[in-house]
Amino acid sequence: xxxxxxxxxxxxxxxxxxxxxxxxxxxxxxxxxxxxxxxxxxxxxxxxxxxxxxxxxxxxxxxxxxxxxxxxxxxxxxxx
Numbered sequence: 806x807x808x809x810x811x812x813x814x815x816x817x818x819x820x821x822x823x824x825x826x827x828x829x830x831x832x833x834x835x836x837x838x839x840x841x842x843x844x845x846x847x848x849x850x851x852x853x854x855x856x857x858x859x860x861x862x863x864x865x866x867x868x869x870x871x872x873x874x875x876x877x878x879x880x881x882x883x884x885x
Contacts, residue, residue: 809857810875820860824848829883835876845883
């Protein structure tokens with residue numbers, strides 16, 4: 806059984822909208838080692854696998870990653 810905790814629907818919808826509209830986000834999350842990370846990213850997909858939901862992203866340096874949604878601490882829209 807997964808320890809994944811679903812995030813609130815409104816946050817999930819905001820992430821999906823950012824993917825659809827190519828909106829950059831300032832994202833803070835905990836990595837696999839529980840270290841806090843922060844980056845400005847373009848979200849590329851929200852998907853479900855292994856009993857959890859995930860956000861795929863690309864940053865300005867061309868690096869890519871995938872974060873389990875319940876590991877995201879905060880995110881904010883950079884479109885304004």
